[in-house]
Every structure is written in structure tokens, then in C-alpha cells.
Amino acid sequence: xxxxxxxxxxxxxxxxxxxxxxxxxxxxxxxxxxxxxxxxxxxxxxxxxxxxxxxxxxxxxxxxxxxxxxxxxxxxxxxxxxxxxxxxxxxxxxxxxxxxxxxxxxxxxxxxxxxx
RNA sequence: UAAAGCAGCCGGAUAAUCGCGCUUUAUAUUAACUAUAGAGUGAGGAAAGUCCGUGCAUUCAAGGACAGUCCGCCGGAGAAACUCCGGACGGCGCAAGCCGGUGGAAAGUGCCACAGAAAUGAAGACUGCCGAUGGAAACUCUGUUUCACAGGCGAUGGUGCAACGGUGAGUUAAGAGCUUCACCGGAGGUAUCGAGAGAUACUUGCCAGGUAAACCCCGGACGAAUGCAAGAUUGACAGGAAGGCUUUAAAGGUGUCCGCCAACUUCCGGCUAAUCGCUAGAGAUUACAAGCAAUUGUAAUACCAGACAGAUGAUUAUCUUAAAACAGAACACGGCUUAUGAGCUGCUUUAUUCU
RNA sequence: GGCGACAUGGCCAAGUGGUAAGGCAGGAGCCUGCAAAGCUCUUAUCCCCCAGUUCGAAUCUGGGUGUCGCAU
Numbered sequence: 207x208x209x210x211x212x213x214x215x216x217x218x219x220x221x222x223x224x225x226x227x228x229x230x231x232x233x234x235x236x237x238x239x240x241x242x243x244x245x246x247x248x249x250x251x252x253x254x255x256x257x258x259x260x261x262x263x264x265x266x267x268x269x270x271x272x273x274x275x276x277x278x279x280x281x282x283x284x285x286x287x288x289x290x291x292x293x294x295x296x297x298x299x300x301x302x303x304x305x306x307x308x309x310x311x312x313x314x315x316x317x318x319x320x321x322x
Numbered sequence: 323u324a325a326a327g328c329a330g331c332c333g334g335a336u337a338a339u340c341g342c343g344c345u346u347u348a349u350a351u352u353a354a355c356u357a358u359a360g361a362g363u364g365a366g367g368a369a370a371g372u373c374c375g376u377g378c379a380u381u382c383a384a385g386g387a388c389a390g391u392c393c394g395c396c397g398g399a400g401a402a403a404c405u406c407c408g409g410a411c412g413g414c415g416c417a418a419g420c421c422g423g424u425g426g427a428a429a430g431u432g433c434c435a436c437a438g439a440a441a442u443g444a445a446g447a448c449u450g451c452c453g454a455u456g457g458a459a460a461c462u463c464u465g466u467u468u469c470a471c472a473g474g475c476g477a478u479g480g481u482g483c484a485a486c487g488g489u490g491a492g493u494u495a496a497g498a499g500c501u502u503c504a505c506c507g508g509a510g511g512u513a514u515c516g517a518g519a520g521a522u523a524c525u526u527g528c529c530a531g532g533u534a535a536a537c538c539c540c541g542g543a544c545g546a547a548u549g550c551a552a553g554a555u556u557g558a559c560a561g562g563a564a565g566g567c568u569u570u571a572a573a574g575g576u577g578u579c580c581g582c583c584a585a586c587u588u589c590c591g592g593c594u595a596a597u598c599g600c601u602a603g604a605g606a607u608u609a610c611a612a613g614c615a616a617u618u619g620u621a622a623u624a625c626c627a628g629a630c631a632g633a634u635g636a637u638u639a640u641c642u643u644a645a646a647a648c649a650g651a652a653c654a655c656g657g658c659u660u661a662u663g664a665g666c667u668g669c670u671u672u673a674u675u676c677u
Numbered sequence: 678g679g680c681g682a683c684a685u686g687g688c689c690a691a692g693u694g695g696u697a698a699g700g701c702a703g704g705a706g707c708c709u710g711c712a713a714a715g716c717u718c719u720u721a722u723c724c725c726c727c728a729g730u731u732c733g734a735a736u737c738u739g740g741g742u743g744u745c746g747c748a749u
Contacts, residue, residue: 209342211356215631252631263370264649271635278341279636308636 212281214252214294223252223294230321233310234302235273237318240294249290251277255299269299269311276312280319287319 214220223240230237243249253273255266277297280286289295297318303311 213631220631254631262649267650268635275341275636282340312636 214250223296230318232318233314234300235314236298238296239292242291243293250294252296259301272311273297276315288322289319
């Protein structure tokens, strides 16, 4: 789990990020990036796996945890690419990504961040 | 040994590193927020489905009548329940055992397609059986056949899920539960046993479909509505509609009516943030006692998730044969139902073999 | 998390316990010189699934699955 100050929290922030519509897809995971920042604040991240993706809460939570852990480790290793230039990021999990293990998920997240 | 039945257990553990939620302590900061460090703690047997029942909260009412909803063998347990335990009866199984929404169809109404003479009304139209009497025919002339018909009968009709108890015999002109018989099924009565559901025995020819998971009748239970996104507090922001003089109609609250409450103001609607609600309980564990059991009582012990974009993850090692199945708390609790992995333990039944 | 509704041919759908209407679409035929229109015929043996009640269930009862909605 990542610390609280790096989390995207308010519904308004989520809808603002969706409006920018800066999409990157790979391997069942979609990355949405918000606007570029003009002052020094932490980049906030949200993780979403909708109920339409899978009915069971266990599998949805599993995917969210894997994505979170991947981002946390990349943040710690300082390998997030240009992600620091954006105000907010959202990772959207889709049904294709449900079966992936941790290593695959981490590699996917890394490649997505490199595309920014 | 094999095949079954019942009851119960487990639902990974330990360590290290990197991390997260909550509580709390210390330090920094005037305080709060926040940051750092330490300590404690952190998903299930179904947390699920939301199928029942409660607590809790708000609004209305606290009265009466009607309606409505639910339940339905007996006894017990329980806060209550489409709940549990013990029994009765019925069904299934060789058996251990399992399953059952199991009051009333003779209070009434409805429905019973097609087929069938007829589908509920105790009908006897029809098809039939018998044959007093009268007529006719032929002959072998005590009679036989045939026609009409008063009457007797309810056996015959093969359709249907179902045909007015069933099967066989007797009786008879023909026949029939026909107070004739045998066996069987049901119903009533009496006696005994049982707390009761009911059981057993004797007896009465008493025997007149099914459906109530159709309306209904009987007996019993229930304040209603809305659900923690209930609701309370604090702070900031900010409305909309109707009526207004009289009459009529309509208009607020509870299922309806009466009644009652509210009536110049009433009704509707809030938005945002924070805090509370929020977890010490019809609770958990252990022991003892009562009871066949469900369950109850007493004592001791500890406090054991409480989030709000929503906490349990990642990597490695060891153990176990293997670490897998179903699956994630959101106010709480009692049940039911459904999903599910690898096994283990105990008892019981049946079959076979050996002693 | 809470509350509620629905499921009938390929599509839209009616159906109060007794053979599952109708329209559109599809197929075949008639008509026409050829088409369109019109006419005739045809397509449900699992009425979302599994049990139960009943002689008989799309319909009644219980359980499950899926889809959609409400406060938003």
C-alpha cells in the first residue's frame, strides 16, 4: 500500500483525470494521466477495477493490490519515468489482467509508465 | 476387505525484508492537521445470496371497525423465525438411516381440457339385464323365439388422473354391502395405554370423487412505513411550489373508513464538510451443574477489525505429500439456503472371507 | 452496503392451470416479362435453470442464474 499523501481521493479529481483522456493500454491495464503540474506537489494515483470486470470481490481486490504493490516498488526504486510531471494517474484493470501474476503486472505497469 | 449412512474436525504454520488500516505512547509544532519512532491489533465457514426473524434509528399513530400479511401434526427450546430438539404419522431404502408447507373437501363457491352414457347432483336420459300382463310367429306344444309395455335392477358400457369402497363366493327372475360370508381399505363409536399427536383391541355395513401451493372456513400471530446512504450535532451556503374573500372540489400524516393530529402558513427539496452513530455483545473461551436433546444456569478469564477511492499484499526460506478450493467485514446479531479443497477421526449398517 | 423489477422463436411481444396469440425478419410457393406490393404455407419437443404441489405448470410455491433500475 502506498502512503496516504500519494493517493487520489476525491471523486472530482477522478472525473477531472478522466476528462483529460490521455490513454495508454497494455496487457489488460489502462493508464490515464491527468494534466501536467505547474507547481511542486506529489503525484497522486488511483486504482480502479470495476464491478463489471468480475463479479467476485476477491479477484478484483487481488488485481488492485498487485497494481498498487507494483507502483509502490517502482516508486521506491525511482523507475516511474516521466510520471512525476503529472498531477494524477489512474490505473484501470480489465478482465484480461485478472489472471496475470505479480511479475507480469509489474512489467506491464513499468512499460506503461515508460510511455508517458 | 468392499460399499454405504450419520456426527465432527481442518480451512495453513513459522521466520526475515519491504509496505498498509485502526488504537495508543513519545518527540517535533501554540493547537489541530501532519511527520517520525515504539507498542498492540487487523476478514469467513460460509464474511456470499438477501430468503426469514430481531435489535437499533426516524416519522406518524397510540382509540375503534374492516381489510391485509404470515403461520398450520404433537410436546419442548428460543428474543423471534420459512429456526432448532424430541416424538407421531406418511413415503423411500435389504439396513444403518433419510425426506415431508402434515388443520378442514360432510359450511359454501369455483375449476376438473380431451375422451366418456355420466365429472358431483346421490343422477338414474341413454346403452343394458330381468320379466307380470297382452299380442304375434313357427314347431317337437309343461315350453321356445319375438313385439309392446306397468314395473324391478344398478351388475353391463374401457373412456379417463379419477366412475360413488376393492377382490372372490353365496343369494336371486335379474341383481346389488345386500344389518349373506371371507380377506383387504376407509369412517364412526366404546374401552385401554399415552402429557399429546396417536397406538392397540372390540364393534357398527356407516362407505356420498380430486383440487385449499384456487377463493375460502377454523385456530393462532402481527402497530405501520422507511432502512445506518437510518438518523443526531456543528459550521457554511441556499431555495422551490401551493393557498390566501366566499362556496364547492382537491390538497398533509397512518393500508381504508370513522376518529385523531397539524392547519396560516403548509408542503416539497436540500448541497458540502467534519464529528458522532461504530462496535462490551440475546457476545467469545474454559470449567462445573440441570436436561434424552435443543438449550439454560453459575463461576472464571481476556477485550478480539471498524475503513470511507475504502486496510491483510510482494519476495525469500523452512515445515507438511502438496499450499491448493469456495471466497473479502462496511450498523450488529440469530437462522436458512447456496458455493467449496485435500484429507482425518469416531460410531453404525449391509455383503463377502477368515478365526 | 440497502431497496426493487424483469427473463416467452433471430427481434418486438400477448398469454389468470388444459394443444404458446400476433407483428417484424428468414425460407418455400403463387402472382409478374422481371421485381415490389399482395396471397398461401413454414420455423417453439429446454417459455432462463433445478426441484415441489397438481391428473396436468409458461402460469402456483421454494431455491439458483443472468440482465436492468432506484436513492445518484
